[in-house]
Amino acid sequence: MTSRRNFLKGTLAGGAAAAAVSVSVSGPACARDNNPQPEGALGLLYDATLCVGCKACVAACKEVNGNPAEFSTPEQLWDTPLDTTAKTFNVIKMFRSGTMETKDDPDNGYAFMKTSCLHCNDPSCVSACPVSAMTKDPVTGIVGYDADACIGCRYCVAACPFGIPKYDYSSATGKIGKCELCRHRLPEGKYAACAEVCPTGATLYGKVSDLKAEAERRLSLKPGTKTVFQRGQLGGKDQSYENVVGHYVQHVYGEKEVGGTQVIKLSAVPFEKVGHKPLPERSASSKSETLQHTLYGGLVMPLAVLGVMTYFAKRNVKPDDDEL
Incomplete structure (x- = not known):
């Protein structure tokens, strides 16, 4: 024995x-x-100097994704989400400082900042997901979500360096909500609703390579001079108009952070002040x-x-x- x-x-x-x-x-x-960005990657350029805080992008995002209003006031008179949730994929936040006299003044002014999924080149949510409910499209680079595959483990929530995927606690089966860059509209020849409705072109849609070139063009211009800004889709229907160049911080946020993202941003206020902490160039995944x-x-x-x-x-x- x-x-x-x-x-x-x-x-x-x-x-x-x-x-x-x-x-x-x-x-x-x-x-x-870091995993490279797909050659045909699609994304957004958000220019905070052009944003007027109208939140048309928030309303359009909710409409095309079938998401309900969320309230932060007891009166519940209108949709007032304070942050992204499983039912609010895109919000505009406001920076306030001092007397708030001048837009984009970091000392005595105010500014706006768009918060939504940045569609990382090397997304940690995709790496952390044990059932491939989070995926990155090899052609468009869009980070998508499959609710049918999701088991509600929330690893993606913990892994994201931007705190974007949100868990829906009201769901009986467990569900994550986040921006998917309106990928369901692409087969119809449409693009991201937030960019489509933006009246100033603060949110611009297109190929990331073209958006980066446009961002660099704007950074090279002299503040206070006038230039042409496109609205809607870069390379699409001409909806351009003339406006004054802002006093940009000389940095394209998302170009290198955590391996790069497909949503890039420009701002006149330091990114640290508008909720974008410095991040390493190497991806977490x-x-x-x-x-x-x-x-x-x-x-x-x-x-x-x-x-x-x-x-x-x-x-x-x-x-x-x-x-x-």
């Missing part, structure tokens, strides 16, 4: 043998770089996947845990009478 001591010895020996074979087959884990592959490659971590458990089990097992 096999004793408990012999069983534990055999288990430990088998685990060590399996580790040796697995490591020799898989080899050492290597750190990976590239770091986490490198760590996971290092720990679990060749079953290193599971076998190490097994070894520790076996050690303590063996130490606490009393010898059988026939082994004394």
Whole structure:
């Protein structure tokens, strides 16, 4: 009859043998770089200097996605979401400072900032999702969500560096809500509703490569001079108009943050003041996947845990009478 001591010895020996074979087959884990942006990636350019805070984009987003109004006042007279939720995918927030006399003055002024999914090049929500409910389209780069595949684990909520995916606690089965760049409108020849209705072109839709070129063009212009701004879709129907160039912060937010995003932003107020904290250029998913592959490659971590458990089990097992 096999004793408990012999069983534990055999288990430990088998685990060590399996580790040796697995490591020799898989080899050492290597750190990976940020995933690149698809060549035809679609996205948005948000220019806070052009935004007037009308929130037409918020209303249009709700309409095309079939989302209800959300209230932050007891009167409940109109839709007043304070942040993105599982039923509010896009909001305009307001920065206030000092006397609030001048728009885009960081000291005594006010400014607006759009908050929605940035559609990261290397999204941590996609990396963290265990059932592929979060996906990144290989052609458009849009980060989409499949409610039928979702198990409600909320790993995407915890993983996102921008705090965008939100869990719907009123859902019986568990559901996440976030901007999907109106991907359901693309087959109809339409584009993101927030850009379509923006009266000033503060939110502009198009290929990310073209949007980046437009952002760089604006940054190169002298503040106070006039230039032409497009509205709606860059490269689409001409809805351009002339306006004054703002005093831009010389930075395109989203160009490099966490590996780059497909929603990029311009502002006259430092991004830190409008709720956009500095982030590293390396994506969180590239770091986490490198760590996971290092720990679990060749079953290193599971076998190490097994070894520790076996050690303590063996130490606490009393010898059988026939082994004394």
